[in-house]
Structure formats: structure tokens, C-alpha cells
Amino acid sequence: MIGVVLADDHEMVRTGFRMVLDAEDDIAVIGLVGTGQDAVDAARRLRPDVVLMDIRMPGMNGLDATRLITAMPDAPRVVVVTTFDSEEYLRTAIHAGASGFLLKDAGPRLLIEAVRAAASGDALVSPSITVRLLGEIAASHPATSAPHDLSARELEIATAIARGRTNEEIAADMFITLSTVKSHARNISVKLGARNRVEIAAWVWRARLIR
Template identity: 45%
Template structure:
């Protein structure tokens, strides 16, 4: 059972997400929170697998809550909830440790699939939001220059991250051990100056890097 906590200051949004997720097999919303402080308390108390976190909320906002949640022991996967006018906030959320982001307007069936992806340890990048985010804020030439500093194998691993694959999946496709892939990911983050694998995945998208398979 995938345990989910939904966080949004709009109670109707929480109710909408609960209705969709509770109807999905093997998934349950175990709690709701309406600001960042409540979100952190809910995570500590309920120990969910995934948190859907609104970014702009009164009091303690979603960005601060994400920073606090990811430092907890065995933290859940936190996915930022966004709308088109929150690009700067999305980037800050990813740097704070969010596992990805999705639009509040995401279709119900896609929402369920994306929550499963997050729970499995993969990166969640809402395709429409990603294109807007990269088109509005990214320096593609700089991204390509950074990618050019990578070895061929490092670029292949980065492409796998951009496709939302886990270390295990990347290892299987590249015929490497999972420990070797983990080492590549650690070196990638240092080389690219990224805080986490989600930010690295966005950089790969920005540079136009795609897996071959």
C-alpha cells in the first residue's frame, strides 16, 4: 500500500486529490495538511511514502517544509504541486530536495501513475510543466557546455536520470552493477554542480539529452 499525505492550503484541492488517490488500487491518502508546519508534523506522525506538497501556503510555505522533511530519518518522496506561474518556486523546490513536480491540473489517471513512479523511487517530471520551465528559465547553451564535460558513460547515466529511471533500471540497461551506477550519479552531481538527481535530470533535459533505448 502506497501511503500518501496531501498538503495544500486549499481544502478543496486536498479533497479532490484524496478522491482520486483513494480510488486507486494499492494507494491511500493517510493524512492532509494545510500549511508547511502541519505537513512536517503529519510526515513524522504518519510516515507516508509520498507527500504531495503545495509550494505557496500561508505560514510555513512548501519550500521550507520540503527542506525540513528531507532531513528526517528515512524521509518520504516529496513531489511539489505547481501551476504555470510558479516556475521559480519549482526550481527552488528541486534544489531543496523535492523528487519532482506535477501540475495540480494533472489528469486523474496520470496523477495516480506519477505517484506510483515517485513511490518507486523515480523522478517525477510533469512533461508540460517541464517544457515551460526549461523554455522560460534555462540557458540551453550553458547546459550543453556542462554536458560536454561528461564521459560517454556519464552522459548515458544522466540520460537515464532524465527518463526518470532508478539506479537499478539504469544499471540493467547499461549492463552495470547498481553500485557502479550510484558512483556515476555521485560524480555527475559534483561535475554538474547539482544538489540532487532531479536537478541533474532537468539539466539533461535542458541540454536535449535523451536515452538511446
């Protein structure tokens, strides 16, 4: 069972998200909070698998809370859920260690997929913003020439990750097993020093491997 804490200062949002997630057999909402500090406290106390984190909340904002949560030992995964598809927010969320970035209007299906992806070590960014915002991040930074020792297959998988493909989709596209994809993804993370798939995607865009 995937334990989830919902952090949002609007009760209607928390209630709506809870109804969507609790309807799934493998997901249980174990905490509801309305501030960033309460999200940090709930993460320590309840030890959820995933925290769904709003950005704009009273007191400590969601990005600062994300940074504190992802620094915890055996940290839960954090998926930032926001109304604002801002490059600055996405970039800051990536640097804070978020395992996903979702718009609140993305719909129930993507909300559920984001929770499951985060719990399994993957990451999901709203398809409506993935290409545009990661492209903007790349355009605003010089192309990276950082050395790497990724194999041709690892580069292919890193590029697929940057296009928003899930492990299952990559396995089907490349006619390889799911465990092979996961093994490659772990190796890519180690070689790039990336904490999650979002950071892998950002590296691919900065390296201009896709446009």
C-alpha cells in the first residue's frame, strides 16, 4: 500500500485529491496538512511513501518543505502539485529533489500515475509542460559539456526519460525487459549524479540531446 500525505492550504483541493486517491486499491491517504512546516512534520511522523506538495502555502512554502523532506534519511518521494507552470518553479523543484511536477488541472488519471511513479522510483511531469519548460530551462543555460561515460543504450534511455516515457513504455519501445530498463536508469543516475528521473531529463535537455 502506498501511503500518501497531501499538503495543500485549500481544503477543497485536499478533499478532492483524497477522494481520487483513496478510491485506488493500492493507495491510502494517511495525512492531510495545510502548510509547508506541517508537511515536514507529517513526513517525519507518518513516514509516507509519497508527499503531494503544493507550492504556495502559509509560512514555509512547498519548495522549501520539499528540500527539507528530501534531505531526510529514507526520505519519502515528493511530487509538487501546483497551479503555476513556471520555469522557475520547475527548476527549483528539481533542485529541491522533487520526484515529479504536476499541474492541478492535469486530471485524476495523471494524479494517480504520479503517485505510483514516485513510489516506484520513477518521476512524472505533466505532459503539457514537460517539453516546453525543460526546453526553456535548456535555452536559458549554456549547453553542458560535462563529461559522462553513458553507453549508447544509456543515452537512448536517458533521452526517452526526458521525453516523459515511463519505464514500461521504454521497455516496450526498445523490446527489452522492465528490469533491464530499471537497471539502466539506476546506472544513468549514478553516472550523472542525478537524484531522480527529473534531473536526468534536465541533463538531457541541457546537453541538447533533444530539442
